[in-house]
Amino acid sequence: MNDYGREASRRARNEKAKRAREQFLMLVLLLALVPTILCIILFTKQSKLQKDMAELKQELKKYELQANSNGTGNGNQGGVGIANATPFPTPESNNTPQPTNGTIPADGTSHKTGGDLSQEGSVVPATDVTPGTDLGNVTKPSPTPTPTPTPTVTPEPTMALDPETGEPLPWADKKVYITFDDGPSKNTDELLDLLNQYNAKATFFVIGHEGEESKRLYKRIVDEGHAIGMHSYSHDYEKIYKSVEDFEKDFTKISNLLYDSIGYVPDLYRFPGGSSNSRCKALTIQPFISFLLERDLRYFDWNVENGDATGKSYTVEELAQNLLDGVEKNRVSVVLCHDTNAKGKTLESMKIVLPTLVEKGAQILPITEDTPMIRHVKPAGED
Numbered sequence: 001m002n003d004y005g006r007e008a009s010r011r012a013r014n015e016k017a018k019r020a021r022e023q024f025l026m027l028v029l030l031l032a033l034v035p036t037i038l039c040i041i042l043f044t045k046q047s048k049l050q051k052d053m054a055e056l057k058q059e060l061k062k063y064e065l066q067a068n069s070n071g072t073g074n075g076n077q078g079g080v081g082i083a084n085a086t087p088f089p090t091p092e093s094n095n096t097p098q099p100t101n102g103t104i105p106a107d108g109t110s111h112k113t114g115g116d117l118s119q120e121g122s123v124v125p126a127t128d129v130t131p132g133t134d135l136g137n138v139t140k141p142s143p144t145p146t147p148t149p150t151p152t153v154t155p156e157p158t159m160a161l162d163p164e165t166g167e168p169l170p171w172a173d174k175k176v177y178i179t180f181d182d183g184p185s186k187n188t189d190e191l192l193d194l195l196n197q198y199n200a201k202a203t204f205f206v207i208g209h210e211g212e213e214s215k216r217l218y219k220r221i222v223d224e225g226h227a228i229g230m231h232s233y234s235h236d237y238e239k240i241y242k243s244v245e246d247f248e249k250d251f252t253k254i255s256n257l258l259y260d261s262i263g264y265v266p267d268l269y270r271f272p273g274g275s276s277n278s279r280c281k282a283l284t285i286q287p288f289i290s291f292l293l294e295r296d297l298r299y300f301d302w303n304v305e306n307g308d309a310t311g312k313s314y315t316v317e318e319l320a321q322n323l324l325d326g327v328e329k330n331r332v333s334v335v336l337c338h339d340t341n342a343k344g345k346t347l348e349s350m351k352i353v354l355p356t357l358v359e360k361g362a363q364i365l366p367i368t369e370d371t372p373m374i375r376h377v378k379p380a381g382e383d
């Protein structure tokens, strides 16, 4: 081979090597670029999703606020509130409260839910809350669904007449609102059967019992036209009345449980132990009263007791007589009774009370918007 030939083949080799180098560089570049581009695309996607999520969260908050304000009374929903609105369960309501104290024991006598249930209506030595302790934070908005006004059941003008004389029966102008606290219990079904039998309606101030059986009972109560009200979740005076925040926690739990069971939050409340309970004095109950009023709830105490929680061991007949004696003295009676596993005698006494009230022509009604409020302690500023 001559020089010229050698030179040509060297050039060709160089050319080839150069091309190979270029190809290699191209490959490296490509390998580096593809992941970078992918990263950029994914990053953009992710930030867009994050933005969407933030927007959705805001929207949800808006709906929750709307749902809350719809129920609080001023109007264009006709006061029907959240029962008719699309429900927006709060995080708490997805988070079903733990059944710490609740399924109805089958054996009967002991009522497990917090607090000393036998205290109600009885005089218990007071344990004072130091005035002002933790009671200041009243105006924190509640995350619970808004209470729904109890439907007004307009009772037919039933002036019961004596079929023989045509005259009004002796108790025809009496209105009797029997209330059962602390339920539901293993007695609730029979109690409801009995009320049905006498075409009587009552009010159940219920507490937090977990489980399907209790849910069924909460629902049966309202399905059969009785009024339902809240009576706290735990019924534990020490917990509930510790501070408004503790009261709110408990209130949220019972609200959510009832919302899940009956589809709305009742607008009736009975303080455990009543508004004049042994844990709170007239002054220290006021923040809790304000809490309820701010949420358009009404609270009821009682002016007649059958005495089933006074600590005295009344017979069935005595329980009935206590109740009837009380009713005799009033034109409007809100009667305190209890519906717990241990109150079988109260259930039995209704077999005397109900026929007697019917016979004398009294109206046995559920608490409605028209019911005169019987309250031991009134909101501050009201006479």
Ligand SMILES: [Zn+2]
Pocket: 117, 120, 181, 182, 231, 235, 272, 273
């Ligand atoms: Zn109670």
